[in-house]
Amino acid sequence: MAEHRTKPSELDQGKCDADDNVKIICLGDSAVGKSKLMERFLMDGFQPQQLSTYALTLYKHTATVDGKTILVDFWDTAGQERFQSMHASYYHKAHACIMVFDVQRKVTYKNLSAWYTELREFRPEIPCLVVANKIDADINVTQKSFNFAKKFSLPLYFVSAADGTNVVKLFNDAIRLAVSYKQNSQDFMDEILQELENFNLEQEEEDVPDQEQSGSIETPSEEVASPHS
Amino acid sequence: MSFLKSLCNLHIFIRFPLTSLDMYVGMMCTAKKCGIRFQPPAIILIYESEIKGKIRQRIMPVRNFSKFSDCTRAAEQLKNNPRHKSYLEQVSLRQLEKLFSFLRGYLSGQSLAETMEQIRQETTIDPEEDLNKLDDKELAKRKSIMDELFEKNQKKKDDPNFVYDIEVEFPQDDQLQSCGWDTESADEF
Ligand SMILES: Nc1nc2c(ncn2[C@@H]2O[C@H](COP(=O)(O)OP(=O)(O)OP(=O)(O)O)[C@@H](O)[C@H]2O)c(=O)[nH]1
Ligand SMILES: [Mg+2]
Numbered sequence: 001m002a003e004h005r006t007k008p009s010e011l012d013q014g015k016c017d018a019d020d021n022v023k024i025i026c027l028g029d030s031a032v033g034k035s036k037l038m039e040r041f042l043m044d045g046f047q048p049q050q051l052s053t054y055a056l057t058l059y060k061h062t063a064t065v066d067g068k069t070i071l072v073d074f075w076d077t078a079g080q081e082r083f084q085s086m087h088a089s090y091y092h093k094a095h096a097c098i099m100v101f102d103v104q105r106k107v108t109y110k111n112l113s114a115w116y117t118e119l120r121e122f123r124p125e126i127p128c129l130v131v132a133n134k135i136d137a138d139i140n141v142t143q144k145s146f147n148f149a150k151k152f153s154l155p156l157y158f159v160s161a162a163d164g165t166n167v168v169k170l171f172n173d174a175i176r177l178a179v180s181y182k183q184n185s186q187d188f189m190d191e192i193l194q195e196l197e198n199f200n201l202e203q204e205e206e207d208v209p210d211q212e213q214s215g216s217i218e219t220p221s222e223e224v225a226s227p228h229s
Numbered sequence: 230m231s232f233l234k235s236l237c238n239l240h241i242f243i244r245f246p247l248t249s250l251d252m253y254v255g256m257m258c259t260a261k262k263c264g265i266r267f268q269p270p271a272i273i274l275i276y277e278s279e280i281k282g283k284i285r286q287r288i289m290p291v292r293n294f295s296k297f298s299d300c301t302r303a304a305e306q307l308k309n310n311p312r313h314k315s316y317l318e319q320v321s322l323r324q325l326e327k328l329f330s331f332l333r334g335y336l337s338g339q340s341l342a343e344t345m346e347q348i349r350q351e352t353t354i355d356p357e358e359d360l361n362k363l364d365d366k367e368l369a370k371r372k373s374i375m376d377e378l379f380e381k382n383q384k385k386k387d388d389p390n391f392v393y394d395i396e397v398e399f400p401q402d403d404q405l406q407s408c409g410w411d412t413e414s415a416d417e418f
Contacts, residue, residue: 029360030361031372106357107356107359109408109410136378141408142399143406144405145403145408146410147407147411149401160382162379163382164392165396166395166397168395
């Protein structure tokens with residue numbers, strides 16, 4: 001089935017050199033500043049891959065965490081409602097989520113609960129970082145409490161893609177959390193596999209869908225994300 | 230109409246001998262003010278030429294513009310017009326667009342107050358509006374309004390005191406005042 005994959009060489013190359021790779025999704029309403037945040041973090045060092053007219057932009061980034069090289073796939077998604085059908089593929093096998101709202105627009109804050117509910121349907125356990133963006137527009141918001149983050153015990157970041165406040169910290173924390181989530185859930189998976197082996201069951205199915213689905217963005221309907229991968 | 234036309238021609242004719250000099254000076258001119266004249270329609274730029282430190286006025290006639298015209302396109306066309314380009318370097322597209330909006334309002338018989346209100350609506354973000362539901366074009370319009378503040382507050386990479394990693398702590402302790410967006414009820418945040 002390998003011949004069906006569109007760009008195997010590039011992906012595999014990275015995988016071989018890196019100790020690990022993680023997928024981080026960036027979610028939130030339209031125009032909250034997700035793309036600006038990505039661009040501020042990556043500066044020039046990115047080659048975005050834009051897919052299906054604005055629905056999704058993929059950025060590949062290499063990071064070092066505890067001396068290990070980590071290949072990060074950032075999925076910068078679009079908030080527009082017409083891309084709703086793609087959401088399943090956004091969540092699929094993600095290891096962390098950056099969830100953004102605009103401190104100037106209450107609707108984007110209120111909508112966090114819808115984004116969060118959806119996230120948890122697909123990925124019940126992955127780390128989620130809540131981001132209050134555009135603090136340059138009104139610095140006073142940093143002196144206020146936002147209960148959404150508190151309610152779900154999520155870390156809250158006050159950032160500005162414009163002046164750069166806390167952007168790098170946010171992304172570095174997200175990468176760390178993604179890596180540690182992946183390692184822990186991997187351990188958990190390994191344990192389960194171990195047990196299955198003890199019962200003399202075949203574990204063949206485990207790898208196959210993993211490889212296949214990594215490129216299948218256009219057909220999210222087929223994909224039913226498993227809670228851990 | 231032919232009178233107006235000849236007036237325009239006359240105008241250009243008078244200024245023509247200066248134009249080649251202006252072109253050269255234009256690269257180093259400082260825009261002071263930019264306005265619109267309704268009758269006959271023209272964009273007027275007051276600028277200072279650095280060589281002589283002299284204040285000059287440049288009148289750029291607006292042609293083929295009606296109350297149905299697209300102000301963004303008109304602004305772009307003027308800004309890219311080879312004859313005016315170098316003079317308008319410091320005048321933003323947004324400002325030109327706004328001037329054309331005044332003209333459009335005038336041509337559709339609106340009062341100045343009505344036009345100002347319309348421009349205000351077109352240049353500010355309605356914080357209640359759900360932008361997720363807009364089409365690409367409308368969304369792009371809203372984003373370009375947002376860009377104004379973004380660009381003003383942006384710290385660019387080529388800035389001499391640019392810092393890549395800026396960390397500021399904003400502790401969320403219990404003394405903080407609520408953002409006012411949380412509902413009181415227990416179920417909602
Ligand atoms: N003042 C200010 N404006 C910002 C900031 N970040 C983004 N913006 C503005 O918000 C607009 C929208 O930002 P985008 O990054 O395109 O938003 P997005 O979340 O990617 O939107 P979609 O891709 O449509 O979902 C930009 O055009 C900027 O003008 C910020 O930190 N401060
Ligand atoms: Mg975007």
